[in-house]
Amino acid sequence: MGGAGMSAIARIMLGRGVPVSGSDAKDSAGLAALAALGASVHVGHHAATVAGADTVVVSTAIREANPELAAARAAGLRVLHRSQALAAAMAQDTVVAVAGTHGKTTTTSMITVMLRGAGVDASFAVGGTVQGLGVNAAHGSAPVFVAEADESDASFLNYRPRIAVVTNMEADHLDHYGTPEAVFAAFDSFVALLPADGLLVACADDAGSAALAARAAAAGKRTLSYGFSDAAELRIVAGSGEGLATDTTLLLPPAGTASRSVPLHLQVPGDHNIRNAAAAVAVALELGVDVDAALAALATFSGAARRFESKGEGRGVRVFDDYAHHPTEVTAALKAARTVAAGHKVHVLFQPHLFSRTREFAAEFAQALDLADTVAVLDIYPAREDPIPGVDSTLITRRLAAPRSYWPDPAAAVAALAAAAAPGDLILTVGAGDVTAYGPALVAALQAGPASAPGTSPANGGQHG
Missing domain, CATH: 3.40.50.720 (NAD(P)-binding Rossmann-like Domain)
Structure with missing residues (x-):
């Protein structure tokens, strides 16, 4: 428990x-x-x-x-x-269920902070601790329940949402589903659970989510799209990001005869987080929450645990941790890291999650990791899986464009990354396994003083594949 x-x-x-x-x-x-x-x-x-x-x-x-x-x-x-128990707990409430291959935890957290900040004391259950609230779940007095809907084992089909948010839809969890088509069919079944007055909030920037919305609309479901795309009904107007802050503008769907532009300020970086916030605003509109109050509450959102979470700094080097474990998530995290690093180098300690996912997406992981300046790749975190013959981390490292390396010894990788980083640089630990434990170790190594691993760096000191 x-x-x-x-x-x-x-x-x-x-x-x-x-x-x-x-x-x-x-x-x-x-x-x-x-x-x-x-x-x-x-x-x-x-x-x-x-x-x-x-x-x-x-x-x-x-x-x-x-x-x-x-x-x-x-x-x-x-x-x-677990999902049946959660479904029973929220059966009497208006349910906002957030699904998607990526971004569920952050988007669910944003919606929760937004509603509570705007005066709606919603119950919530999230897959990680919501910073600012200090917990991952709570019972609220309002008849609204915000829940992260996990598709990994199809358990999200136990929920009965009134509002379904789908942030994106890609092939993943093939150890459970077997084929991408089975993944997409599960999302179709999820949307089919919406009642006659229900709403699907879908990202127009994601091909899978947009196609899902088109099928839902053809089946008679109400939909509301959001994103940077000109086709989005709630459209994001490109803004600017500096460090961990982001400012942009949202063009809301027409109310009566005119659209309305509103400013959006966030304390979290990256275009993916702007999309997450736009989805939250779409939920506010559907629930009748005052938009200005919703935007003010979103401006206070400081993140969710393990989602670009600061772990500290030393020698002028900042260390962050991110749960990203799919190539699309890794890409988003590294793009955000580039913004935060503001011209300095980005170093990554990456731990692949699951043998099956590494086998399926090794090339895509390499492409995503090439956004960093240096990369140290640890052994695969097996989680629930047994090893698969021929599948190890070198499937990724041998595809990296730059000379990066595989490190079977995490302590040595930590020392090498600390040695490679210069003041102003950023180190990001990435993965859904126990790699999160190495963030504090990196901070400790940096604070201990000058690096003690001369001649060793993520690019030349590990085992190459």
């Missing part, structure tokens, strides 16, 4: 006065936080833990052999998947 998805459900239930107990394989700050809210928490999985429960909620990661799940089955208890 300490993970992002499960702890979110626990927080919602606790906020509604439901007794909650649960376990995790290891202790964590997340477990301690739930205990402080009144949950009964256990470290380790034991059959006795489910005693007294009438419903057991499990994530996709829990296998049938788990002693608690086995005990629940034997006792005839109700067993719900």
